[in-house]
Amino acid sequence: MKIAYLINDMYGIGGTVRTVANQAAALSERHEVEIVSVFRHRADPVLPVPSRVRIRPLVDIRRHGDQGTGIGGRPLYEGSERAGLPPLLFPPEDGRGSTHSRLTDDRLEEYLATTDADVVVGTRPGLNVVIARAAPDHLIKVGQEHLTYEQHSDELRRILASEYTNLDAFVTVTEADARTYSAKMPLPGVRLLSIPNSVPAPAFIGNGHDTRTIVAAGRLAPSKRHDLLVQAFSMVGDEFPDWTLRIYGRGSRRGALGRLVNSLGLQDRVWLMGPHPRVEEAWAQGSFAAVTSSEEPFGMTIVEAMRSGLPVVSTDCPHGPASIIRDGEDGLLVPNRSASGIAEGLAELMGDDDLRRRMASAALTASERFDPVNIVRLHEELFHELAGERLPSSPPITVPAPRSEPPAACRVELGPDGVAVLNFGPSLGETGLGSIPDKVVLSRGAGHLELAPDRDGKVKVDASAHNLATGTWQVHRKDAGVERPIRDVTIHQ
Template sequence: MRTLARKGKSAVVRLYRGYNRRKARTAPPPSTKQVRILLLHANGMGGTIRTVFNLASYLAKEHDVEIVSILKETEEPFFPIDPRVRFRFLDDRLNPSPDPLRAILSKLPSRLIPKEESAYHRFNLWTDLKLTRYIRSLDTGVLMATRPGLNLAMAQLALPSVITVGQEHVALRTQPEPMQELIKWRYRRLDALVTLTKADLRDYRETLPKKPKKLARIPNAVPPMSGGVAKLDAKVAIAVGRMTRIKGFHRLITAWETVAAQHPDWKLRIFGAGPQEENLAQQIAEAGLQDKVELPGPTSDVGAELEKASIYVLSSRHEGFPMTILEAMAKGLSIVSFNSPHGPKEMIKNEVDGLLVKPRTNANLAASIIRVIEDEQLRRALAAGALETARSYDVDVIGQKWDALLAELLARRDGTYVRPQPAQTPAVEVPAPRPPSGDGPSGEVTPPSP
């Protein structure tokens, strides 16, 4: 039976690949004019959504851009959107279609998305069907995906005539082992894989036995924000993020007990929402910090809130490439962050544009915050360094990297790509040795006449 099953599976794979080849022969020529970006839920809030909106807005200057959201669970987007960018929702859970097939399939677990994908519970057989139909409907243009489960589905389903780009917003080494195994074998089918950090790029280069045509590192860009630069005179520290254990806000609150004891006139504001919100509120109450630590909820205007603060604190256990650090830098805040090996370590130059703290050490985090509070000269120096660093993440600077990547991927497809030649070391002319005085032929010294 197993032999028959294997043969049957092989036959299906051969038929599928043959169908793809036939479709590719009749497909339009390769193009980057149309760019489609797959997101889990475009109307939600989070760093990935914000960065995708930012990228889509930049690309919309020269491309036809559509954000394709798997889910629609809120009526309006949390973040402002560029009117040039179109939106499509595959599974509208606010106004579900009366299709009886949907009623059945939406109750069954996904078979397309791996169980180890962190958002697996958001998918089902109905989203599998809608996503598969959408990906298979494309025969040209660029398709990007923005999380491992969607990258894997895209690699498996996209027609060969479509240029596929996988984005990774979390570090490879934080993925469960079964996900890493699938990544090793499926990502080779992508035209490009883009990481946010050099460390993650290095991990993929070392881990993937067969690589996509292009491995690249393109960091996030600073998004446009309202208001101006922080004045650094507010006795306020701020943190922003989804309230999950990985963000380490419980450690930050513990550290703030020490900060509040020495500087009771300073406040900590943690913006965001999530499953840990109630636990954090209880922790604040039990520590007697109700007047020292605030949980104002999520904000769609991060820039305005950063402008009202003087210090930004990042307490995450690990991060990919935290947008909030970039935003805080662009607002000229002093930054104190745990030294996560990927994002923060690459983004922050210790003692230049922020302070890096040994991870998961509450006492060290408190000590660094207190140091910035007490040393105004240091606070302003770090803020000035942060502003300078933020300039290298300007939207146009990062956008040009995407322009170059898309141009290269198109050139690889249409046969015009020319591999860059390694720089040649200029040859240095070595002068011929000068013959000694009285030389004869062949440089031999002629003996003197008798």
């Protein structure tokens, strides 16, 4: 079976992009999968996609360099005069309507008329409408909802109610949203169901270090309410002076959040980290995660954090968090839109090491239900049901189990006075940091300094005492006269 996904821009970062990448990767184990990206704004996708999954852009919007070719080998901007005309096929009422044009209509219509796919899946309302309006009858037409019914305007809902009846199936990510559509937008003859998003196991999980770090990740957008998270952290910060908060992501609220952090005097404890293409690396640096959205259609970041071994403090907002978190077992649900309620949840986990560890273990176990192995079968069952076929028995898709993060060869502890301690031996209950070297060598250009570790494997590096010049110093270990560079380092600051 050949399955094609239509997405607005596969070359960016976001929940829908990550979901499509996960679905395509899992399905491509047994099917031919193609991702059709209406827009292409960069050479390669930010998020990894298996090489066996083809990505086909329809309109290249890069301003410089080779813009490639489109359908039939034509330059992608051939007929670009139509880019100045408003769309007729793609509904302008969609939140991305202003970026579409008669040109994108042409490319979408041509793709649907010529594709050899068996199933075409839309991933936002406007693209679902395009499929409903223009896809030939022989194609199986599936619309996916990655937001919720309530997040759409009345004008867009009227269009969806009219056009979605031409779909074969419509899929939401939560049962609650499926019930809402069933009650408020009946779609006779359309298979309506919910299938949660899948999240693969990360390459590694947290190694058990108590980092005293809270991690949040997601678009810096108004609905994510990172402002409440910062305010909540400020309420309990004095009680837990060794804790820090890292917020990953980009968005329109970046400037306002920075000003809020400064106004609260939290510059040294709340860090706006920017976007991270490998979010599992961000999760692995935390003790627990925080999600403070006022609305959350599903909650990909919640599942990603749990799959990385982190319990999650989340607002109990519509619709996703309560369908993922088991309150008090693998995370905490706190009142929506309440800085004080969020603060109480943060303090509960910040102040109880044993509770965090129990919840972390429970989060790992509970989040396995979102593994692609378990979710992909639901999509396969739907596609074969719509095709009137029996789902063939197939060997299970093999997904490698996550491994624990390997112990670092050296741990660096940085104090507020700028003095660093290089630790090559077990500390704080850790094991496996490696054997203690005979000497530790610091080098920079012609500069060279040899230091001897103490009996615990620690080396104190004081730039002032050792008269070390400002710059980057390379660290080597010396054993039996042979020097080797230290490449695997954990830094605690």
